[in-house]
């Protein structure tokens with residue numbers, strides 16, 4: 267198992283809208299056993315982001331932004347020192363406005 271954490275949702279439909287009914291979070295203790303405490307916290311916080319319907323955001327890998335908790339790769343979050351939700355709201359030349367975890371949650375809720 268090469269994943270550190272996984273979140274799966276049960277989805278329900280009311281009318282033409284989809285809702286998350288529940289979420290199952292799994293943390294791979296074998297994979298993260300050698301992580302520092304803050305890195306383990308980052309994995310758990312990332313999965314909780316999925317629980318509230320944030321998706322992986324790999325814009326950082328493509329464009330260098332946004333630097334967010336929802337980057338899908340532990341190695342990238344570790345290199346950036348990210349283990350909590352990030353607030354990002356800025357203009358990136360050639361890309362436009364980029365937003366962070368906090369802005370994503372505020373947009374959804």
Ligand SMILES: [Zn+2]
Pocket residue numbers: 312316321322336337338
């Ligand atoms: Zn993820």
